Amino acid sequence: MAQLALFLSDIAAVSLLVFGLYFRRHRRRDLVVAYLGVNVGVLAVASSLSSGGSSTGLGLGMALFGVLSIIRLRSTELDQHEVAYYFSALALGILGALDTGNIWRSTGLMALILVVLFIGDHPRMLSSxxxxxxxxxxxxxxxxxxxxxxxxxxxxxxxxxxxxxxxxxxxxxxxxxxxxxxxxxxxxxxxxxxxxxxxxxxxxxxxxxxxx
Structure with a gap:
């Protein structure tokens, strides 16, 4: 039940991140697919590895996604704010799959990521x-x-x-x-x-x- 609550929290958070913040401000459709895919992919793999009780496997899984992220970022031109959204989607997926014993901490960190992106990428922030x-x-x-x-x-x-x-x-x-x-x-x-x-x-x- 706790795991399901975290899954739903992640889906809600990444939807707000992608459609409420990123696409509304920057209108780049291809990265919408990338952010959603990265988030759900990390959520699925991290959840599967953590449920098996293999901390080594979980570590290797996270390292793999780190390598894939670097390859992805080097294969196309992204602005710095798009890189920030990319890793935020990645972080939300990890938070949604781990630490089921403390749901409030995970959901609070998800909210923190959204608040930081909302403020940091606001059009009025350092607009001059x-x-x-x-x-x-x-x-x-x-x-x-x-x-x-x-x-x-x-x-x-x-x-x-x-x-x-x-x-x-x-x-x-x-x-x-x-x-x-x-x-x-x-x-x-x-x-x-x-x-x-x-x-x-x-x-x-x-x-x-x-x-x-």
């Missing part, structure tokens, strides 16, 4: 902070000029910039920019330049330290 991969129509290898250029282009305070490629022949710079948009921000200098998002691969990465 952004990240872009930008292509500038100027070769800017020098730190101060690059930061001034970016702040003038974005109209925002640049907190970090990682130069991925500087092309002195075609006069372009590819840079990963972390910045904050604040009303009334005025850049100290720089010239206007055309910039656009790009998904192109990085050739070389050079860290550029800027003022906090």
């Amino acid at each position: 902070y952004h990240r872009q991969i930008m292509v500038l129509d100027a070769a800017l290898p020098e730190q101060t000029a690059l930061v001034a250029h970016l702040e003038h282009t974005l109209g925002a305070r640049v907190h970090a910039a990682v130069v991925q490629r500087v092309d002195m022949v075609n006069d372009t710079t590819v840079v990963d920019v972390r910045y904050r948009v604040t009303p009334g921000f005025q850049a100290k200098g720089g010239t206007t330049a055309h910039a656009e998002k790009t998904a192109g691969p990085a050739n070389t990465a050079t860290a550029v330290a800027v003022r906090p």
